[in-house]
Amino acid sequence: MPNSMTPGLAAGRLGPDEIAGNFADLHPPLGTHEAQVAADRCYFCHDAPCVTACPTSIDIPLFIRQIASGRPEDAGKTIFEQNILGGMCARVCPTENLCEGACVREVAEGEPVQIGRLQRHATDGVMARQGHPFERAAATGKRVAVVGGGPAGLACAHRLAMKGHEVTVFEGKPKAGGLNEYGIAAYKTVDDFAAKEAQWLCGIGGISVETGRALGAGLSLDALAEEYDAVFLGIGLGGVNALTAPGVALAGIEPAVDFIERLRQAEDKAALPVGRNVVVIGGGMTAVDAAVQAKLLGAASVTLAYRKTREAMPASRWEQDLAASKGVQLVFQVTPAEMRGEGAVSEVVFAHAESDTPVILQADQVLLAIGQRLAGGEGLQIAGGKIAVTGAGRTSLAKVWAGGDCASGGDDLTVTAVAEGRDAAEDIHASLMGP
Template identity: 65%
Template sequence: MSNTPRTPGVVAGRLPSDVLARNFGDLHAPLGNHEAMVAADRCYFCYDAPCITACPTSIDIPLFIRQIQADNPEGAAKTILEQNILGGMCARVCPTETLCEEACVREAAEGKPVEIGRLQRFATDTLMATGVHPFERAASTGKRVAVVGAGPSGLACAHRLAMKGHDVVVFDAREKPGGLNEYGIASYKTVDDFAQAEVKWLMKIGGIDLRTGQRLGREIMLEELQKDFDAVFLGVGLAGVNALRAEGEEHAHVRDAVDFIAELRQSGNPGNVPVGRDVVVIGGGMTAVDAAVQSKLLGAEHVTIVYRRKPESMSASEEEQHLASSKGVRIITGAAPVRLKGGEFVTGVEFAYTEEGADGLRMTEETFSLKADVVLKAIGQHLDGAPGGLKLNGNKIAVDGPGRTSMAGVWAGGDCASGGDDLTVTAVAEGRDAAEDIHASLMG
């Protein structure tokens, strides 16, 4: 909002600094040593553990919990990081309630799973606090690999390749590495600049040259990378934001939710970020929830999420929806925007109720309006400027197996590639697996 005209209703500093500090503190306090021991003691250490199968990176969860129980959190962290080098971030942002913890035997028996995510954070935070990097770089292979995108998939790919002895150059369009971990996740989930701390720790493997401000198709071209490097991995994410296709989208204070989240993450002080009194967020995913909750925490009086389908179709997990409700966010489902009202500035949104039938979703003639001085769009993203010659699957790069694209010597993973959920943990798995395939290909 810093680049748009402001009205009295859209201002920074709605709440006192001490209140903002509390609001944007750690969402889940880290476990202490005793708490971790108690939490670890609840694990059954299943032989055929369903939690491992439910984890996209296949972490040996019973093993790392047993290592915590044996007072070896550093060893537990290495078990985690061998499979998921961004295990610290995933412990904070992974929807464990729909993955490993949902599959936990304790969840089925008692309705209360082992706190796998918090135990993972305890282990990885303990190791990172020592400053030690538990992996060593293999002897140089003499091979060079370009990784485009310093998000979760690119970082995971780069680390695994560097560990194998390859020289890696990571290019990223933004000023800071981290991708959505740095720019697209709610501030209360990753406090104390954790995304950058994790990247710095990851880079200790050596053999990785990071170059920021390098956008594919502008400063760097795929054809040149193919000539200069032995292999290329694309982890460029989804930079394009879908349009509402509703009248009045051009009004001031109508903006993309991902930009709002990024502004808040980069502000250094939430009191510097303007917010309205009446905020409407359109969408039903994690981004919508993050934007809505943070608007409320900034001091917005009324915040409403409106999603076009049924509640069970929302991609935001049930726990995320409960978080939003607990912060005073209203959630309306089965409605789609028709028109954004206002002159220079947005003043409200008219919605139509929707119905789902054999022919898909349709708007009914029944409408309602919500007052709004800020509207945040969280209706999904798309691939922006895919290099020519790459086969696409829908609006993503088509891949086969461990990230192989239609171009020889080019791999892709993360949100920009087809297949898999758009989750940090999935992106890490795809980057890691592509790195293994690249290594096997380069070494014959």
């Protein structure tokens, strides 16, 4: 792992005050009046395309109407009924590709209703109240194991607890939250929101969380299936795809997810070492989050290098523009051919898709964001490198369901993971309670 002793990396490139400003809330919350004005722009469409575009099918016109009529807490309840992690999704969803991208106002005027910020306004208000907005049903006597405390696992656990089941969440890391806690840019979820949301969610009761417990590390799927009435797997993609270019073992090269996790858990971001010349390889959200944060930590130059065209880049155009606005240079149609350096990386050589001349970038830190893979299958049927599922997350093993990034068919978004965890919980409940 790179540290302050790795050549080229240094801490304290920016002072604490500048770091604090750089990592302030990307989209500050709306005030009451601002929310009213934003809500008044909604047409409250009967056949709303924004609802169709939402993976959790939140009744968006309804909750915005509730805000417009001065009932923001009712709006929050409407959101949480479909998406219990609506607070985080309001912060991290690519709304420009989902609800806001489908908004009638966006199509007609190029400026959608601020659905994401309105959702945050409503959900934050409910979470700030004492108590929990949902009550548990009568106890069923059934016990369910949820492996993985990320968005899918937490959504599944909450819905099962609400149905009256007892749920144990097994999480390999020290905190629940999954990528919400460890893998998203710090400026998108400030003030330890991911941990607070997980704690709030568990406030419904009937959910116990055991950290430091990962599948395959003293935790057997067979044993869980024997001990519990059902098992849900929301284990994410724990493995990181490998880069085979020569020199990849040089110091200063690491997975972008490790860099982001280190930054997210740091008590003092100003003390984090970062390179002077940083190269990020990849084109998804992780690549953008890593590149932007390297720049915000004080790197003099940050280049995001992607192997395909801008149009093919998985990260949204809004995220691409955000990176550019922070000073990140985006380079397209380049493939890493060689990492050079004496012990530590000093430059990266790329092959260009449309030129015989290589592209050479100076780099004392290289962050790899070239995708993740399933770390282990535990005897499950695998499809496309993920756990094969049918219907609402049913796997090839009896009593075992799966959802989120580890399961086939999803699009690796927090909001999709929530929907899959929720729907699997409904199917588990139906299976446990019988006809």
